[in-house]
Amino acid sequence: MTHSEIDTIIERHGKKESAILAILQDIQTREKYLSKEALEYVGEKLRIPLTKLYRIATFFRAFSLMPRGRHEICVCMGTACHVRGAQRVLDQIQLELGIRPGETTKDLNFTLETVNCLGVCAAGPVVAIDGQYFGKMSPTKVEGTLKRFYENRKGDKDAKA
Amino acid sequence: MRIGREIKMQRLSSPQELEKYRQEILSQRNLNQTIVTVCGGTGCHAAGCHAVVDAFKKVLQESVKNNGISLRVTGCHGFCERGPLVVIHPKEIFYQRVKPEDVPSIFSETILKGNILEHLLYEHPVTGERILTEKDVPFYKKQMRIIFGNNGFIDPTKIEDYLAVGGYQALVKALFSMRPEEIIQEVKKANLRGRGGGGFPAGIKWESCRRAKGDIKYVICNADEGDPGAYMDRSLLEGNPHSVLEGMIIGAFAIGAKEGYVYVRHEYPLALTNIMMAIEQARGLGLLGKNILNSGFDFDVFISRGGGAFVGGESSALVASIAGDVAEPRAKHIHLVESGLWNRPTTLNNVETWANVPVIILKGGDWYSQIGTEGSKGTKIFSLVGKVNNTGLVEVPMGITLREIIYDIGGGIPEGKKFKAVQTGGPSGGCIPESLLDLPVDFDRLTEVGSMMGSGGMIVMDESTCMVDVAKYFMNFLKDESCGKCTSCREGTKRMHELLTEITEGRGKLEYLDLLEELGWVTAEASLCALGGTAPNPVLSTLRYFREEYEEHILHKRCPAKVCRSLLKYRILPEVCTMCGRCAKACPTDAITGKRKTKKEEGIPFRIDEEKCIKCGMCFESCKFNAIEVQ
Numbered sequence: 001m002t003h004s005e006i007d008t009i010i011e012r013h014g015k016k017e018s019a020i021l022a023i024l025q026d027i028q029t030r031e032k033y034l035s036k037e038a039l040e041y042v043g044e045k046l047r048i049p050l051t052k053l054y055r056i057a058t059f060f061r062a063f064s065l066m067p068r069g070r071h072e073i074c075v076c077m078g079t080a081c082h083v084r085g086a087q088r089v090l091d092q093i094q095l096e097l098g099i100r101p102g103e104t105t106k107d108l109n110f111t112l113e114t115v116n117c118l119g120v121c122a123a124g125p126v127v128a129i130d131g132q133y134f135g136k137m138s139p140t141k142v143e144g145t146l147k148r149f150y151e152n153r154k155g156d157k158d159a160k161a
Numbered sequence: 162m163r164i165g166r167e168i169k170m171q172r173l174s175s176p177q178e179l180e181k182y183r184q185e186i187l188s189q190r191n192l193n194q195t196i197v198t199v200c201g202g203t204g205c206h207a208a209g210c211h212a213v214v215d216a217f218k219k220v221l222q223e224s225v226k227n228n229g230i231s232l233r234v235t236g237c238h239g240f241c242e243r244g245p246l247v248v249i250h251p252k253e254i255f256y257q258r259v260k261p262e263d264v265p266s267i268f269s270e271t272i273l274k275g276n277i278l279e280h281l282l283y284e285h286p287v288t289g290e291r292i293l294t295e296k297d298v299p300f301y302k303k304q305m306r307i308i309f310g311n312n313g314f315i316d317p318t319k320i321e322d323y324l325a326v327g328g329y330q331a332l333v334k335a336l337f338s339m340r341p342e343e344i345i346q347e348v349k350k351a352n353l354r355g356r357g358g359g360g361f362p363a364g365i366k367w368e369s370c371r372r373a374k375g376d377i378k379y380v381i382c383n384a385d386e387g388d389p390g391a392y393m394d395r396s397l398l399e400g401n402p403h404s405v406l407e408g409m410i411i412g413a414f415a416i417g418a419k420e421g422y423v424y425v426r427h428e429y430p431l432a433l434t435n436i437m438m439a440i441e442q443a444r445g446l447g448l449l450g451k452n453i454l455n456s457g458f459d460f461d462v463f464i465s466r467g468g469g470a471f472v473g474g475e476s477s478a479l480v481a482s483i484a485g486d487v488a489e490p491r492a493k494h495i496h497l498v499e500s501g502l503w504n505r506p507t508t509l510n511n512v513e514t515w516a517n518v519p520v521i522i523l524k525g526g527d528w529y530s531q532i533g534t535e536g537s538k539g540t541k542i543f544s545l546v547g548k549v550n551n552t553g554l555v556e557v558p559m560g561i562t563l564r565e566i567i568y569d570i571g572g573g574i575p576e577g578k579k580f581k582a583v584q585t586g587g588p589s590g591g592c593i594p595e596s597l598l599d600l601p602v603d604f605d606r607l608t609e610v611g612s613m614m615g616s617g618g619m620i621v622m623d624e625s626t627c628m629v630d631v632a633k634y635f636m637n638f639l640k641d642e643s644c645g646k647c648t649s650c651r652e653g654t655k656r657m658h659e660l661l662t663e664i665t666e667g668r669g670k671l672e673y674l675d676l677l678e679e680l681g682w683v684t685a686e687a688s689l690c691a692l693g694g695t696a697p698n699p700v701l702s703t704l705r706y707f708r709e710e711y712e713e714h715i716l717h718k719r720c721p722a723k724v725c726r727s728l729l730k731y732r733i734l735p736e737v738c739t740m741c742g743r744c745a746k747a748c749p750t751d752a753i754t755g756k757r758k759t760k761k762e763e764g765i766p767f768r769i770d771e772e773k774c775i776k777c778g779m780c781f782e783s784c785k786f787n788a789i790e791v792q
Binding site: 016017018019020021022025055056059060061062063077078079080082083084088091092095115116117118119120121122123124126131133134135138139140 | 203204206207208241242244386387388389390391392395427428429430465466467468469470471473482483484485486487488544546547548552553554584587618620622626631634635638642644747749777778779782783
């Protein structure tokens with residue numbers, strides 16, 4: 001992300017302390033993570049110590065300090081999903097991709113995350129991939145659902161690695 | 162599709178102009194006109210409503226005989242279990258579980274000819290009778306939808322729709338025929354209590370804020386709905402954002418605030434879009450901004466996005482977050498109404514509370530306080546989810562019993578299973594057993610039995626839910642979400658989680674139960690905010706009502722609900738096994754061996770190697786002959 005792109009974001013929200021969250025969120029949305037360079041630049045521009053920016057970036061779940069995969073899988077672990085077997089769905093996804101929540105596959109295709117509640121409780125267990133909701137999930141549906149998001153279907157096995 | 166003549170949006174500068182504009186909108190609407198509403202709530206989205214909407218658009222565009230038919234994508238109707246939902250007005254024909262391929266016949270048969278498609282109607286689970294309209298479906302019958310009712314009828318992206326159902330009338334009444342003190346008096350008379358969890362009387366909060374010293378004051382709408390299993394605030398903000406906004410403007414006028422903030426949860430992108438759009442539209446019409454409707458009152462609302470922290474919904478943490486800091490709570494002896502956002506007097510209420518305000522102003526506190534119980538007035542929206550037939554959002558008068566909600570509205574427990582408990586109040590709440598099903602639901606009763614109202618999540622659990630696992634689940638949640646400021650909460654939740662893990666994995670001891678109670682007590686007593694203060698509730702309430710389940714785990718190393726994986730054993734019953742090989746294919750660790758039976762060859766019944774089995778349950782899921790037994 002170039003400095004001028006960050007400047008545009010800062011301009012939109014204003015050069016004030018209360019805008020930090022909004023600025024970081026916009027950078028996160030664009031880049032899918034907060035790079036050290038971006039944080040340093042924002043700190044310089046807003047005259048906010050880097051430590052404070054890191055404090056915010058590590059406190060909130062919305063931010064990542066690591067590059068993310070092309071597709072973000074978000075498994076809802078809310079209570080309604082939990083009592084309907086969300087843990088088993090998550091286990092199956094972990095097994096399928098070989099990564100744990102918070103991690104990204106080596107081919108940068110998937111990042112796996114859990115969320116406390118997506119607010120789609122009636123359809124639980126719910127998994128959201130790139131914001132698209134998949135309701136009434138079960139371990140047996142995992143493979144088929146993930147398949148839609150492999151870049152190259154022939155390369156399924158490689159993608160899992 | 163007929164698109165109504167575009168009415169030019171211009172700033173309205175008096176109540177008369179607003180009324181004139183409303184009449185103009187109404188005059189363009191023909192009550193006999195066919196309106197197809199498709200529920201666009203998140204539940205229906207997960208069920209594929211966007212494809213249904215596209216199919217309707219296509220059919221309406223292609224058809225030549227579509228005069229006067231309009232399509233409206235609305236907010237959540239509530240009956241998420243049966244989505245995607247389609248209601249055809251003015252006859253209010255209610256179609257459920259609609260698929261895109263049903264759309265052409267809905268158009269040609271129902272809309273053009275008036276014939277009913279029986280298979281899309283809701284079937285009464287007991288009598289088998291097909292029910293034609295939404296209001297006759299048992300799920301809706303016992304509800305009282307004074308806050309949530311318009312959700313299913315208006316397009317949340319159009320302020321005209323809100324005006325057409327009488328929107329902003331309460332604002333006019335408040336601004337032009339009531340003094341701020343009278344508004345507060347009305348809210349007090351209604352005894353409106355905060356719907357976000359605490360249940361603090363809103364009128365008293367407003368009054369203290371009005372009296373607080375300082376000329377700059379703020380109002381905040383807490384839309385950081387973090388309780389897992391609750392999504393009514395999301396649905397209100399997505400489906401009827403103007404009702405929340407109208408409540409905030411009235412509140413700001415009563416308190417004397419000129420600026421307001423809506424703090425929207427990170428996970429709710431559509432709610433964010435819709436409230437932002439609503440703010441723009443309200444500004445465009447002069448319902449926000451300088452000199453609203455020429456009343457001399459200035460007020461504007463801004464958006465603040467949450468960062469995805471559960472504790473961010475705690476009032477003092479939320480205020481810190483708006484100001485650009487991490488969302489950490491502070492000591493409660495300084496009230497927000499005296500020193501809140503940027504140390505100014507601040508009134509914070511949640512989405513549902515604000516949405517109640519226009520109704521109270523319009524119909525009066527006396528009318529409102531007729532609904533409900535002694536200490537809890539009005540209605541409450543609950544999200545009825547988990548192991549219940551009719552999942553969805555229900556709005557009921559306070560004082561209704563749990564049994565009525567779960568059985569009459571919710572239709573009971575699926576698959577003929579037995580009810581075990583209902584969890585209310587999110588991670589701060591507790592589990593209520595069957596013996597208390599006739600409890601009237603209100604703020605005080607729920608607290609008495611060791612749970613709480615919270616924001617209105619109601620998660621039904623059946624015999625296949627393990628209560629120790631539920632307690633562990635909440636403690637895992639709380640230990641992750643504890644901000645770490647108070648040692649008692651940070652360490653207490655962690656240690657309780659460790660003890661519960663020990664129990665669910667078969668290493669528990671009886672003395673752990675006393676230790677859990679003691680830890681719970683310390684965590685609650687020594688923590689600053691409500692997160693720590695109520696953190697032990699899930700453990701204490703399950704210990705209170707389901708102690709024998711804990712003991713079963715500890716003494717007999719058995720999980721009666723068959724949930725705790727370490728205590729389970731999977732076995733294939735050779736006499737039932739058809740040797741289809743499905744389980745072996747599904748097994749991720751190749752723990753299942755045997756030989757598939759084919760036409761040519763005899764098979765060998767499959768069996769599970771316990772050493773290799775990771776107890777993922779895939780074989781159990783995949784077996785179609787119930788040949789796999791869980792012990």
